Amino acid sequence: AQSVTQLDSQVPVFEEAPVELRCNYSSSVSVYLFWYVQYPNQGLQLLLKYLSGSTLVKGINGFEAEFNKSQTSFHLRKPSVHISDTAEYFCAVSTLSGSARQLTFGSGTQLTVLP
Amino acid sequence: EAGVAQSPRYKIIEKRQSVAFWCNPISGHATLYWYQQILGQGPKLLIQFQNNGVVDDSQLPKDRFSAERLKGVDSTLKIQPAKLEDSAVYLCASSLVAGTAYNEQFFGPGTRLTVL
Numbered sequence: 001a002q003s004v005t006q007l008d009s010q011v012p013v014f015e016e017a018p019v020e021l022r023c024n025y026s027s028s029v030s031v032y033l034f035w036y037v038q039y040p041n042q043g044l045q046l047l048l049k050y051l052s053g054s055t056l057v058k059g060i061n062g063f064e065a066e067f068n069k070s071q072t073s074f075h076l077r078k079p080s081v082h083i084s085d086t087a088e089y090f091c092a093v094s095t096l097s098g099s100a101r102q103l104t105f106g107s108g109t110q111l112t113v114l115p
Numbered sequence: 116e117a118g119v120a121q122s123p124r125y126k127i128i129e130k131r132q133s134v135a136f137w138c139n140p141i142s143g144h145a146t147l148y149w150y151q152q153i154l155g156q157g158p159k160l161l162i163q164f165q166n167n168g169v170v171d172d173s174q175l176p177k178d179r180f181s182a183e184r185l186k187g188v189d190s191t192l193k194i195q196p197a198k199l200e201d202s203a204v205y206l207c208a209s210s211l212v213a214g215t216a217y218n219e220q221f222f223g224p225g226t227r228l229t230v231l
Binding site for chain 2: 045090
């Protein structure tokens with residue numbers, strides 16, 4: 001069974017500083033990987049995805065992530081964060097369950113950007 | 116394009132009461148998902164529909180939870196009777212189709228359930 005581990009439950013960082021949110025996955029088959037963002041009292045919004053090809057993927061709001069197959073990691077990075085980036089971030093893996101793909105989420109990382 | 120709609124946004128009930136949540140997916144989306152998100156955890160899939168048929172309900176506690184999507188469009192998730200541990204946000208999502216290829220899931224704002 002696939003699983004996703006987000007190593008940090010909370011990450012405080014000052015505005016304009018760089019940030020990295022860590023994600024490791026376990027799966028014996030090829031996977032699709034995702035990062036979602038959840039603002040307070042809202043649903044999840046897709047930040048970026050890795051399906052195949054280049055291991056460095058760029059998403060919305062200046063975020064990027066790097067797929068590392070040997071380390072089974074998919075860490076999210078942003079070189080300079082803003083107050084508006086304060087939110088919960090979820091890493092997810094999509095694998096086949098029967099004839100359909102399903103998402104398995106990590107437990108989330110709360111990013112708090114401090115002024 | 117309208118997003119996934121859910122109602123109500125908030126619900127407070129006492130344990131052993133029943134409750135129902137409603138979801139209207141994006142127009143044309145054949146696949147509908149219900150997730151349970153307990154505070155401090157990531158969303159967990161409860162049930163997946165393809166049109167009006169169930170694709171996977173292996174994680175749905177069937178002794179108290181039920182869900183239907185009778186006309187292949189909107190869906191209702193019911194809990195009867197509710198327990199304290201059912202307190203969570205219930206998220207609905209939809210995608211164009213299910214299958215082996217990737218199809219982005221679009222999420223609604225969720226219904227926050229508090230069971231007292």
